Amino acid sequence: GAVVSQHPSWVICKSGTSVKIECRSLDFQATTMFWYRQFPKQSLMLMATSNEGSKATYEQGVEKDKFLINHASLTLSTLTVTSAHPEDSSFYICSARATGSTDTQYFGPGTRLTVL
């Protein structure tokens, strides 16, 4: 149980284009999902907290107009990187907290974004 999937697992795009990453909880409902970014040899940095049916809460320094988050259902959250630039190249990981659970988060396998 507690499986989280991400799609795509790997994407390469041209500078200026937008990329959408999906995060799904496969066998549980997730009221809250989180989006992280991880640079090589660095730890996970929280970008935003996504609550089903409401606007996402962004961490300081994260541009909400650049990183659009939608959490339309209890099993799906999407992150759209708009007008991507090479400095946006990173490993993006989502996690989900099961409804009614404690603070345990289950992570997706990550999406590696390369912007040329």
Add this chain to the structure above:
Amino acid sequence: QKEVEQDPGPLSVPEGAIVSLNCTYSNSAFQYFMWYRQYSRKGPELLMYTYSSGNKEDGRFTAQLNRASQYISLLIRDSKLSDSATYLCAMSADGAGSYQLTFGKGTKLSVIP
């Protein structure tokens, strides 16, 4: 001082060795403590979860929490090649409502034949 300190390593041990990984924290509001294992280019996988002081054992893994000294540790016994990964400690504050995790930088472990 960062809220969570973790030695990034790298740490290299032979198969069968006992490995101890540690994190210290400065935020006394942290109530929940987790250890995640992350293989290269993969998402973190939850290994252990604890909120009580003392030891929690799961197979070859033992998580220890010492609230008085504000540190947690992960003990791996009889280490195997498949244990080679980066181990991340993570913590969250009780009653925060946001359930946000604060991660350590991770310790890269290599188990060698």
